[in-house]
Amino acid sequence: MAYRETEKVRSRKAKTFDSILVTALYMVAEHGFSTVQMAELARRAGVATGTLYRYFPSKEALCTEVFKRATEVEVSKVQQALEQTVGHGAERIAAALTVFAERALRAPTMAWALIAEPVDPLVDQARLDYRQRYARLFELAIHDGIRDGSLPDQNAQFASTALVGCIAESLVGPLAPARQGDDVTTLDSAHIIAPILRFCLQGLTASPYEVHRHEH
Amino acid sequence: MAYRETEKVRSRKAKTFDSILVTALYMVAEHGFSTVQMAELARRAGVATGTLYRYFPSKEALCTEVFKRATEVEVSKVQQALEQTVGHGAERIAAALTVFAERALRAPTMAWALIAEPVDPLVDQARLDYRQRYARLFELAIHDGIRDGSLPDQNAQFASTALVGCIAESLVGPLAPARQGDDVTTLDSAHIIAPILRFCLQGLTASPYEVHRHEH
Amino acid sequence: MAYRETEKVRSRKAKTFDSILVTALYMVAEHGFSTVQMAELARRAGVATGTLYRYFPSKEALCTEVFKRATEVEVSKVQQALEQTVGHGAERIAAALTVFAERALRAPTMAWALIAEPVDPLVDQARLDYRQRYARLFELAIHDGIRDGSLPDQNAQFASTALVGCIAESLVGPLAPARQGDDVTTLDSAHIIAPILRFCLQGLTASPYEVHRHEH
Amino acid sequence: MAYRETEKVRSRKAKTFDSILVTALYMVAEHGFSTVQMAELARRAGVATGTLYRYFPSKEALCTEVFKRATEVEVSKVQQALEQTVGHGAERIAAALTVFAERALRAPTMAWALIAEPVDPLVDQARLDYRQRYARLFELAIHDGIRDGSLPDQNAQFASTALVGCIAESLVGPLAPARQGDDVTTLDSAHIIAPILRFCLQGLTASPYEVHRHEH
DNA sequence: AATGAATGAGACTTCATTCAT
DNA sequence: TATGAATGAAGTCTCATTCAT
Numbered sequence: 001m002a003y004r005e006t007e008k009v010r011s012r013k014a015k016t017f018d019s020i021l022v023t024a025l026y027m028v029a030e031h032g033f034s035t036v037q038m039a040e041l042a043r044r045a046g047v048a049t050g051t052l053y054r055y056f057p058s059k060e061a062l063c064t065e066v067f068k069r070a071t072e073v074e075v076s077k078v079q080q081a082l083e084q085t086v087g088h089g090a091e092r093i094a095a096a097l098t099v100f101a102e103r104a105l106r107a108p109t110m111a112w113a114l115i116a117e118p119v120d121p122l123v124d125q126a127r128l129d130y131r132q133r134y135a136r137l138f139e140l141a142i143h144d145g146i147r148d149g150s151l152p153d154q155n156a157q158f159a160s161t162a163l164v165g166c167i168a169e170s171l172v173g174p175l176a177p178a179r180q181g182d183d184v185t186t187l188d189s190a191h192i193i194a195p196i197l198r199f200c201l202q203g204l205t206a207s208p209y210e211v212h213r214h215e216h
Numbered sequence: 217m218a219y220r221e222t223e224k225v226r227s228r229k230a231k232t233f234d235s236i237l238v239t240a241l242y243m244v245a246e247h248g249f250s251t252v253q254m255a256e257l258a259r260r261a262g263v264a265t266g267t268l269y270r271y272f273p274s275k276e277a278l279c280t281e282v283f284k285r286a287t288e289v290e291v292s293k294v295q296q297a298l299e300q301t302v303g304h305g306a307e308r309i310a311a312a313l314t315v316f317a318e319r320a321l322r323a324p325t326m327a328w329a330l331i332a333e334p335v336d337p338l339v340d341q342a343r344l345d346y347r348q349r350y351a352r353l354f355e356l357a358i359h360d361g362i363r364d365g366s367l368p369d370q371n372a373q374f375a376s377t378a379l380v381g382c383i384a385e386s387l388v389g390p391l392a393p394a395r396q397g398d399d400v401t402t403l404d405s406a407h408i409i410a411p412i413l414r415f416c417l418q419g420l421t422a423s424p425y426e427v428h429r430h431e432h
Numbered sequence: 433m434a435y436r437e438t439e440k441v442r443s444r445k446a447k448t449f450d451s452i453l454v455t456a457l458y459m460v461a462e463h464g465f466s467t468v469q470m471a472e473l474a475r476r477a478g479v480a481t482g483t484l485y486r487y488f489p490s491k492e493a494l495c496t497e498v499f500k501r502a503t504e505v506e507v508s509k510v511q512q513a514l515e516q517t518v519g520h521g522a523e524r525i526a527a528a529l530t531v532f533a534e535r536a537l538r539a540p541t542m543a544w545a546l547i548a549e550p551v552d553p554l555v556d557q558a559r560l561d562y563r564q565r566y567a568r569l570f571e572l573a574i575h576d577g578i579r580d581g582s583l584p585d586q587n588a589q590f591a592s593t594a595l596v597g598c599i600a601e602s603l604v605g606p607l608a609p610a611r612q613g614d615d616v617t618t619l620d621s622a623h624i625i626a627p628i629l630r631f632c633l634q635g636l637t638a639s640p641y642e643v644h645r646h647e648h
Numbered sequence: 649m650a651y652r653e654t655e656k657v658r659s660r661k662a663k664t665f666d667s668i669l670v671t672a673l674y675m676v677a678e679h680g681f682s683t684v685q686m687a688e689l690a691r692r693a694g695v696a697t698g699t700l701y702r703y704f705p706s707k708e709a710l711c712t713e714v715f716k717r718a719t720e721v722e723v724s725k726v727q728q729a730l731e732q733t734v735g736h737g738a739e740r741i742a743a744a745l746t747v748f749a750e751r752a753l754r755a756p757t758m759a760w761a762l763i764a765e766p767v768d769p770l771v772d773q774a775r776l777d778y779r780q781r782y783a784r785l786f787e788l789a790i791h792d793g794i795r796d797g798s799l800p801d802q803n804a805q806f807a808s809t810a811l812v813g814c815i816a817e818s819l820v821g822p823l824a825p826a827r828q829g830d831d832v833t834t835l836d837s838a839h840i841i842a843p844i845l846r847f848c849l850q851g852l853t854a855s856p857y858e859v860h861r862h863e864h
Numbered sequence: 865a866a867t868g869a870a871t872g873a874g875a876c877t878t879c880a881t882t883c884a885t
Numbered sequence: 886t887a888t889g890a891a892t893g894a895a896g897t898c899t900c901a902t903t904c905a906t
Contacts, residue, residue: 006906013869031334034250038897048871053898108324109332116325118247225886254880255889264888266882275880438885445890463766466682470876480892482878491876540756541764548757550679657865686901687868696867698903707901 017055020045024066032113033063033123060120067123071114071130077103078134082141089145090201093138097167097200101193115168131168135160142204151204163200233271236261240282248329249279249339276336283339287330287346293319294350298357305361306421309354310413313383317409331384347384351376358420367420375420382416449487452477456498464545465495465555492552499555503546503562509535510566514573521577522636525570526629529599533625536603547600563600567592574636583636595632602628665703668693672714680761681711681771708768715771719762719778725751726782730789737793738853741786742845745815749841763816779816783808790852799852807852814848 023045027036038059042049056062081096104111113119119127138160145151239261243252254275258265272278297312320327335343354376361367455477459468470491474481488494513528536543545551551559570592577583671693675684686707690697704710729744752759763775786808793799 009869009906016869035334037895039895049897050872050899051870054869059897105321108328112324112328118251229886253878258889265880266888267886269881270886441885441890448890467766471874481876482893483891485877486890537753540760544756544760550683661865685899690868697901698867699865701902702865 016045016047016051020047020052020055020062021065021069024062025070028063028066028070028113029107029110032109032117033066033119034117036063060122063120064122064126067114067119067126068130070110071126074100074103074114075130075133075137079137082137088148088150089141089143090150090205093141093145093163093204094197094201096138096141097163097197098193100167101196105193131164134164138163145204154204159204162203167196167200229271232261232263232267236263236268236271236278237281237285240278241286244279244282244286244329245323245326248325248333249282249335250333252279276338279336280338280342283330283335283342284346286326287342290316290319290330291346291349291353295353298353304364304366305357305359306366306417309357309361309379309420310417312354312357313379313413313416314409316383317412321409347377347380350380354379361420370420378419379416382419383412448477448479448483452479452484452487452494453497453501456494457502460495460498460502460545461539461542464541464549465498465551466549468495492554495552496554496558499546499551499558500562502542503558506532506535506546507562507565507569511569514569520580520582521573521575522582522633525573525577525595525636526633528570528573529595529629529632530625532599533603533628537625543603547603563596566596570595577636586636591636594635598632598635599628602631664693664695664699668695668700668703668710669713669717672710673718676711676714676718676761677755677758680757680765681714681767682765684711684714708770711768712770712774715762715767715774716778718758719774722748722751722762723778723781723785727785730785736796736798737789737791738798738849741789741793741811741852742849744786744789745811745845745848746841748815749844753841779809779812782812786811793852802852810851811848814851815844 020041024036024041027041027044036059038049038052042052045052052062056065078096078100081099082092085092085095087095104115115127135157139156142151142154142156142159146153146156236257240252240257243257243260252275254265254268258268261268268278272281294312294316297315298308301308301311303311320331331343351373355372358367358370358372358375362369362372452473456468456473459473459476468491470481470484474484477484484494488497510528510532513531514524517524517527519527536547546559567589571588574583574586574588574591578585578588668689672684672689675689675692684707686700687697689710690700693700700710704713726744726748729747730740733740733743735743752763767775783805787804790799790802790804790807794801794804
């Protein structure tokens with residue numbers, strides 16, 4: 001007699017929640033966050049607009065959740081690459097960076113949305129949080145590298161942050177696109193990943209004294 | 217005297233026209249077409265919103281003009297690569313494809329805007345037109361290749377269209393990814409350009425009878 | 433040739449601005465802030481909804497302006513009463529309090545809107561600001577009263593703040609309406625203004641030592 | 649047994665009914681009818697939103713019931729004043745009017761909600777009905793006054809209606825102030841109740857020939 | 865009978881476009 | 886011709902009401 005949230009209801013709610021999130025994920029993958037419209041999302045997810053607001057307090061919150069889901073996958077791929085690659089620290093870091101870059105270049109719209117698209121403050125905050133997540137993963141690997149001798153002793157926390165900034169901004173950096181005065185059109189480049197890798201690993205391994213050596 | 221006055225006016229108008237177009241170009245390069253707002257564009261170009269409509273009948277038309285200007289540069293770069301590369305037809309085509317891809321990957325926001333961003337129908341039509349422009353350039357080069365023996369005899373018109381579709385969609389295809397049903401997250405890849413090149417050139421050179429050979 | 437904001441345009445804009453503000457003022461006077469709807473306001477003011485947003489950044493800002501205009505009138509009435517009443521300080525303060533209360537009771541909806549209606553944060557901030565305005569006016573009058581001997585020596589700043597709180601909350605206080613547990617319906621009272629005046633003036637004149645005297 | 653069960657159920661239902669109504673009453677007393685929201689009301693009453701609709705067909709009907717409960721109390725207070733005041737008819741009417749006005753001024757939010765707040769048509773209809781209730785009470789007292797000589801002979805039905813209109817509109821009239829064209833801000837007044845009383849009693853006692861006397 | 869998830873009309877706000885100056 | 890104030894369709898979000906459980 002009294003109402004009980006049956007298993008059926010719970011399951012339906014979970015399904016609706018996922019349906020909204022997955023549909024939104026596809027929309028972001030198609031065109032980025034800016035083209036996600038609540039009415040259209042509701043239509044595609046097969047619910048009313050009001051329903052969206054039963055599951056998420058705002059569009060911003062919904063997009064933040066989409067961002068987290070998508071980024072969580074990327075983080076875990078990087079983590080996998082770090083853990084499962086056979087080799088010493090430097091090699092494992094190289095593999096992880098490569099995985100990150102390749103996945104980004106393979107799905108550039110999604111990557112652009114996750115890394116560079118202008119977004120609401122809440123989503124931007126999530127970006128910062130995930131940068132830290134990446135940094136911690138790299139930090140551990142750098143410590144391993146120092147222990148196994150593949151990397152010189154260094155401040156791993158600083159280095160890991162630098163790595164994250166380097167890989168993200170290298171993919172995004174060229175995105176950071178054309179301020180007034182630049183030549184928008186004259187852009188030439190070699191391959192993307194190789195130089196990034198080279199720069200990152202050189203940054204990790206070229207310890208100060210090595211730099212000095214080169215001054216001779 | 218009347219003529220001189222007209223000259224002055226004409227020059228001033230050309231200047232305003234260019235100012236609007238260049239300012240819009242920067243805005244597209246920054247965030248894509250979707251973030252171009254007429255009021256903001258007018259402000260940055262130093263004119264009134266009404267003035268924009270003296271030079272362009274609509275935002276759509278203005279964006280189309282911006283698209284054409286930007287794409288024209290890319291076309292000419294490809295054309296240069298085709299004309300100035302030393303070597304036979306296949307090599308020149310490879311160089312042109314590389315130039316196209318490298319430039320796109322170097323300025324992904326602009327590339328995404330030109331190739332993949334959802335845009336108004338008029339701009340989309342311009343996209344189709346430019347695909348033909350690219351195709352004609354490649355068509356000539358394929359004919360050269362056939363003549364110099366670097367490419368087997370084939371339908372150059374068809375092949376050139378295929379080339380354009382291949383390079384564009386290879387860069388964009390993963391961009392407009394994630395149709396309902398795909399696995400958005402499981403995307404692994406090797407480098408971007410190399411496999412594209414391999415595929416395109418194999419497509420141009422692997423003539424039917426060669427295919428038959430492999431059947432043995 | 434070049435556009436100039438003519439006197440005509442400037443005048444029309446001022447008219448539109450005033451029309452919006454005055455129309456909103458009437459709507460507040462009719463039903464309070466909560467029933468002001470932008471579409472209806474635009475209709476009554478004879479403009480498009482978008483026009484409202486050319487003159488005010490938001491409904492909240494518009495309501496704040498309405499609040500300020502209406503309250504400014506009340507402040508000036510109180511100021512007049514303080515300045516123009518013949519008599520010593522205490523009498524002038526009594527006159528000012530009476531003017532304030534009478535005007536409030538004469539237009540209770542407006543008074544309720546200005547003093548007690550739940551409103552947006554920006555309007556609430558304006559309320560605080562105006563309380564200070566009132567307090568400063570009373571502060572000067574209290575100083576006068578001390579000088580002319582009609583009031584005992586006291587901290588005028590504190591006293592003026594107390595006065596404002598007293599008069600506002602006395603009119604509102606009974607408004608502060610019925611928390612769970614109170615008897616909502618059993619409310620009896622004598623006249624409104626007389627007891628408020630008595631309390632306020634007693635507060636200003638009954639200095640500590642007088643209080644002690646009564647203890648004998 | 650079946651009967652007993654029904655009794656229990658009936659009692660529980662009555663309790664829920666009352667709980668909803670009392671909770672709503674508090675909400676009206678806090679901020680008026682416009683801020684009553686069904687979801688919030690359900691939460692505070694400890695039931696589900698759907699339950700509200702088992703007891704009331706609509707928000708409008710619920711608010712009407714709240715209105716009736718609250719107004720019923722006021723009517724009975726006026727009735728008490730009429731019945732329990734010692735004195736002749738005119739005095740008893742004066743006492744009743746005073747009670748009504750004092751109670752209203754003591755709880756202005758509630759009074760405003762009951763008398764002047766813009767409400768749904770159904771609630772407005774209830775307002776009209778209660779005006780008649782008040783009028784009948786006054787009508788009886790007027791008859792008494794005529795009998796005991798404290799009031800001149802007159803059409804009691806007409807006079808009672810006038811009384812109700814007078815007291816209500818005197819409190820509210822300035823409330824629903826400010827029609828387009830009025831001076832919203834220039835409102836001065838003496839005490840509220842005294843002049844209302846004077847006007848009402850003068851209306852009841854100043855018979856036509858008395859009016860003629862003043863013409864001398 | 866009670867529950868609360870779902871609905872969708874309507875509120876506030878933005879921005880491409882028009883037009884009197 | 887250039888201007889920018891004015892317009893109103895379309896977007897996000899709220900809340901009274903419905904209905905499967």
